[in-house]
Structures are given as structure tokens and as C-alpha cells.
Amino acid sequence: MTTWTALTTLPGEAPGLALAEALEGLDPAPTGVGVFEVEDGSGLWEVGGYFTEKPNGVALALLAAAHGAQDFAVSKLDDRDWVAQVRRELAPVEAGRFVVHGSHDRGAAGPHRIALEIDAAMAFGTGHHQTTLGCLLSLDALIREGWRATNVADVGAGTGVLAMAAAKVFPARVIASDIDTVATETARANMRWNGLGDRVACVTAPGFRHGRLRAGAPYDLVFANILAGPLRRLAPQMTAHTAPGSVIILSGILNRQATGVERTYAGWGFRRMQRRVIGEWTTLTLRR
Numbered sequence: 001m002t003t004w005t006a007l008t009t010l011p012g013e014a015p016g017l018a019l020a021e022a023l024e025g026l027d028p029a030p031t032g033v034g035v036f037e038v039e040d041g042s043g044l045w046e047v048g049g050y051f052t053e054k055p056n057g058v059a060l061a062l063l064a065a066a067h068g069a070q071d072f073a074v075s076k077l078d079d080r081d082w083v084a085q086v087r088r089e090l091a092p093v094e095a096g097r098f099v100v101h102g103s104h105d106r107g108a109a110g111p112h113r114i115a116l117e118i119d120a121a122m123a124f125g126t127g128h129h130q131t132t133l134g135c136l137l138s139l140d141a142l143i144r145e146g147w148r149a150t151n152v153a154d155v156g157a158g159t160g161v162l163a164m165a166a167a168k169v170f171p172a173r174v175i176a177s178d179i180d181t182v183a184t185e186t187a188r189a190n191m192r193w194n195g196l197g198d199r200v201a202c203v204t205a206p207g208f209r210h211g212r213l214r215a216g217a218p219y220d221l222v223f224a225n226i227l228a229g230p231l232r233r234l235a236p237q238m239t240a241h242t243a244p245g246s247v248i249i250l251s252g253i254l255n256r257q258a259t260g261v262e263r264t265y266a267g268w269g270f271r272r273m274q275r276r277v278i279g280e281w282t283t284l285t286l287r288r
């Protein structure tokens with residue numbers, strides 16, 4: 001299958017997801033979009049998408065102009081099975097007692113670790129991002145302290161990696177939700193693949209706005225690895241769906257945003273248990 005890429009750069013602050021979201025509205029629609037910090041100290045952000053047809057140059061030029069970006073560079077990639085290639089290249093990730101690996105690395109966890117098998121797909125959460133790693137290590141630390149959960153929600157589940165980890169270590173009720181239907185489908189498939197199809201419910205919803213999520217509350221453990229802004233807006237819902245003593249693990253927070261997120265949640269009665277920094281990302285474990 002032929003793949004096209006369209007890449008542009010933006011100067012300055014992290015651009016949020018506005019341009020990436022706008023890309024999703026294009027016709028033909030991209031099969032995937034992303035925002036990455038250019039790692040050469042230039043302060044630039046690279047934004048782009050993958051397409052199966054050549055993207056419309058006029059639409060891209062208008063988009064770039066509207067967002068203060070440079071023109072998109074459109075290129076055709078060789079015919080290759082990109083998903084298969086990415087899968088092969090993804091090495092297993094160790095996170096405390098957990099090992100996240102693809103189906104090409106079955107057995108990577110060995111007999112003493114907990115295997116979470118996840119193949120690269122159109123959802124976030126192969127364990128390679130510092131935010132996912134931060135959440136898994138924070139869960140591992142809670143378990144080491146003797147903490148146990150009975151009712152778990154994973155808001156913004158992506159591949160479902162965090163819900164899967166919780167379901168593998170606790171005999172708990174677990175529900176995973178994502179705003180994106182593709183992520184929900186991916187999480188559902190991953191649960192089945194890992195033998196958790198009847199243990200973890202997967203639903204599509206923004207925040208807790210789904211009947212099953214509301215009915216399952218209060219949760220004693222909630223994961224939310226989404227960005228700082230949505231996390232802060234989620235604080236009232238987080239409070240409504242937890243109880244005193246509940247623990248929440250929040251990530252997707254740039255280090256400079258962590259104090260603000262912590263302050264917002266302090267205002268809703270959450271106190272810090274752990275603050276974990278990996279690279280430029282912070283993961284907060286808070287207790288109500």
C-alpha cells in the first residue's frame with residue numbers, strides 16, 4: 001500500500017492538538033496524525049499525518065496558514081507494510097513488574113514478570129511513551145506498598161495498557177474508556193488477546209460521560225493519561241466518581257505543568273502520594 005506523509009513545523013510553545021485535529025478533518029482523511037518536539041533545541045514542533053492517498057495541497061496550505069505553520073512537505077513513502085515494520089522494531093518495555101511487548105516478542109516477560117501483549121496499532125499506548133511508563137511504574141510502586149484496588153477506571157485508555165495492567169494484578173472490576181472509537185476497538189481487541197475480554201469493559205466516552213462509567217462509580221483507582229488541560233477540566237468529574245481514600249494516577253503532564261495540575265486537584269481534596277518525572281513528562285499519584 002502506498003503511504004503519503006505531510007509534515008510541517010510550528011515555532012514556539014507546544015502547539016496543543018489543534019493543527020493535528022484540523023488535519024483529521026481533511027478529505028482524504030489521514031490514517032494517523034502526530035505532534036512531536038523537534039529534538040535539536042530549535043524550539044520547533046513537527047506536526048504531520050499519514051495518508052493512503054495524496055493529500056490535497058491547497059487544503060494543507062490553508063491549514064498551515066491558519067495555524068502559523070510552515071508549508072507542509074508532502075512525500076510519497078515506499079510501498080511497505082508500515083504497521084508490520086513498526087511492530088518488528090518495537091522492543092519490549094520493562095516497567096517494574098510489567099513488561100509490555102508485541103506479539104513478535106512473546107516470552108519477553110519471562111516467568112516472573114507480568115506480560116502485557118500489545119501490538120502497534122492506531123491507538124496510543126505501547127508502553128514506549130514516558131507517560132505510559134510513568135503510569136505503569138506508579139502502579140507498580142503502589143502495589144509494592146501493599147495497596148490494592150477493587151474497582152478501576154482507565155479514562156483515555158488508548159490501547160487499554162493501563163486497564164490491562166490493573167486487571168492482571170487485581171481481581172478488580174475494570175472499565176476502560178476513550179473518546180476515540182478506534183482506540184476503544186483496539187483496547188477491546190487487546191483485552192481479548194490478553195485473555196481479559198470478559199474482565200475489562202471498553203466504552204467510548206469523553207471523561208466519565210458514559211452510563212456504564214457513571215454506574216460503576218465510585219472507583220478506588222483511576223488512571224487518566226491525557227493532557228494537562230483536559231486533566232484539570234476533569235477534576236470535578238474525578239471527584240464525583242471517586243471516594244475518600246481513592247487513588248488517581250494522572251499523566252500526560254509536561255513537567256512545567258505539574259504544579260498547576262496538582263494545585264487544581266488539591267482544590268478538590270486530592271493530596272500527592274508520588275510525583276514521578278521521566279524525561280519531560282510528570283506522572284502524579286494523588287489520594288483523596
Ligand SMILES: C[S@@+](CC[C@H](N)C(=O)[O-])C[C@H]1O[C@@H](n2cnc3c(N)ncnc32)[C@H](O)[C@@H]1O
Nearest residue numbers: 124125132156157158178179180206207225226
Ligand atoms: C496519551 S494517550 C494514553 C493511552 C494509554 N492510557 C497510555 O497510558 O498509554 C491518551 C488517550 O486519551 C484519549 N482522550 C483524550 N482526551 C480524552 C477525554 N477527555 N476523555 C477520554 N479519552 C480521552 C485519547 O483519545 C488517547 O487515546
